[in-house]
Amino acid sequence: MKEFAALFTALDQTTKTSVKTAALADYFATAPEDDKIWTIALLSGRRPRRAITTTKLREWAAEHAGIPLWLFEACYPVVGDLSETIALVLPEPKNRIEKSLSGWIATLRGLDNAEEDARKAAILEAWDGLPPIERFVFNKLITGGWRMGVSQKLMTRALAKATGIEEAELTHRLMGDWSPDNVSWESLIEAPDPTADLSRPYPFYLAYQLEQEPHELGDVNDWLAERKWDGIRGQLILRGGERYLWSRGEELMTERFPEFAQLVDFLPSGTVMDGEVLAYDRDAEAPLSFNKLQPRIGRKTVPKKLLAEAPCILMAYDLLEWQGADLRQTPLADRRAILEEAIDALPKDLPIRISPRVNATTWDGLAEARAISRDIGAEGLMLKRLNAPYLAGRKKGDWWKWKVDPLTIDAVMIYAQAGSGRRATLYTDFTFAVWNGNDLVPFTKAYSGLTDAEFREITAWVRKNTTDRFGPVRQVTPHHVFEIAFEGIQASPRHKSGVALRFPRMARWRKDKPLQEANTLDDLNQMLAQYG
């Protein structure tokens, strides 16, 4: 595991993408094949099954370090990472075990069916035989949740550099339902068989938020405008008589949306569509709120009642494969034409719609259409260049999100909590309140939106203005007003304020605003009535 730990260290010691790519490319060019496959798996979120519970790891680590469990638990929030906490408290290693990454993974998997004593002995032996960084890496192999400061995109770029295979092609090869057990370096990277995995999705094309003025995009007639729907991005694959639904996070969601099964009978094999899964009111021909969709996301199987309450459709907006042919290099205008024709020909009771074009002859016309987005349950507009291919990953230029401005409210900070991980020494998690008469009613938390300098400033202030502590939470003197931006608002009986926000964040620290001028619960309720 020496090579893998060295790679980890190299990646950890730099923030520069070019240095990271070079370190990875170097690793891919030199490491043993089994290790390379596992590295790709780990960096793309495919981890081995957890052989040991974290409860046991905590107990064993505390015991081995000669400290009480409560003290170990007190260390954990300071470090912010369980694997690292364990690595830091353990005594110096006693010896040096040399074993490859895949060797250690095999050892861990061998513990799956072992008795607890044997598991414990194996883990302690590993801890005693590994230097600190390898220990940390080893713990990460057990606990999962692997983050090495390397995105899948960056890893793919490094792989491309090491193998000479094109990046977009590699991205596609790495998609889908593989594991290191059923692939080899050869079959995954070097010479894949395209028919081996019928479920394999194409890499999603991801849009950036539009930052310039829309007219700077050029002639409005070169662009397709659609609603930006507020559902789950999905890629529906119909191949070989089967269907597969992939989320943007590369998760198979097929079983969660049984309504799409019937599409197999109506569309030809070799069809792949990109779209938004929405809870949908067929009578009104309008999407239901994201709130309605939410219970369907979490469950593996769907009870009938839920199916009836939140029927879903695919709001299709792109066609990536048609009659078995990869259409991604075909211009959007042509892909869209085939898609429209195919969906128009389907019976209307099928759970699929085409995402309608938003037509306007000027940018101002589109701006007007965008302004009503919230009223029809959309988040804004999507702008897509009509002559563009379907690219892989997040690329600037051909697709833009043109979202409506967020809702905002001015709120008072009343509780603060330290962050974890890289923000462990800062107060970054805050609870905000609005006025209800003379009382402050908490209604949301927010963690992001401030600069590091602002977080440092507010942290110093929190330390000096704490009025009470509840575990890790500090109550602070009501004083600071923040503008909270959010994307949506819903009624929520679970919250004291009666509302829940979507994507709340701190938009601005309103140092100019006196405490008394923060918004009120009535203001929130008005927003709820209007947009909830």
Next chain:
Amino acid sequence: MGYASPYLSPMVLEFTEAGIYCPPADAYIDPWRPVPRALITHGHSDHARPGMGAYMATQAAAPVIHHRLGADIRMETTPYGVTHRIGDANISFHPAGHVPGSAQIRVEVDGEVWVASGDYKVIDDGLSEPFEPVKCHTFITESTFGLPIYDWPEQDVLARDLNAWWAQCVAEGKRAVLGVYALGKAQRIMKLLDPSIGPILTHGAVEATNKVLRGQGLILPETVPVVDGVDAKSHPNAIVLAPPSALGSNWMKRFGAVSTGFASGWMRLRGVRRRRAADRGFVVSDHADWKGLNWAIAQTGAERVFVTHGYTAQFSQWLREQGYDAGIVQTEFGGEDLDEAEESAA
């Protein structure tokens, strides 16, 4: 803030709004409000504050305190280990190993001995007078790094890592820029650097402290103050020592391509290292690590321990479980603060 004592043994020192107070001597140790008489453990700004009627410190700590608080403060100095009768108390200063001149202050009243340790570390850093355990009944300890996750590497490992980084920077045509405390840490690190790799450049705040310490007879490696004309071109193989606040500032532009590092106990934590977005983090502190704190407390033979700044709740509970009569005291001491900007103003 006063500490209501549930204990039978007398309170030689009391914890007040203004600081740690010794009634028989009518003097405060490291007070944070202006008082007539202050006994100062060392020159860091959270321990030596302006506005006191009179100061007392070790001979080796006095020059830095004068440098920071002014030449005109009223200051009495003492060598280590000499007992002074102040009021009804016997008071002496003993090496704390934190920075040059730093002291633990021993206070004896009617045979009852308390030691206020200020900030301390127990390893010999090759610069400061090494920590000397002082037997006492009651010990006042810091707990800046009072959790078992804090374990410092040996000094020779640190030296090897620092020099390897510097040499690598030179090989890659970059300047190594290290963020360090101006008093103590900077000089300690200078002495670990291998002069055969290149010259040591110093920020004004660091060089000012160097000057004071050299003036009192400490031998430090040769340094080149960063003034106009000192830059990447004139000193391509240099390592630059600067207060943390100078990293990322305009001041750094003159060094062209750089690799940045921080030297602090907090660098033990990956999360903190990453948040600083420095290229390298070196784990080095002038405070005791977990083992050091526990060792030091055991050496004093104290039965009662008061825990000041740091992980006070966790550390005092741990001490109680080890059989000590341990409590927490609120102070305004800062410990090791990565974001402390005052160093650059000194």
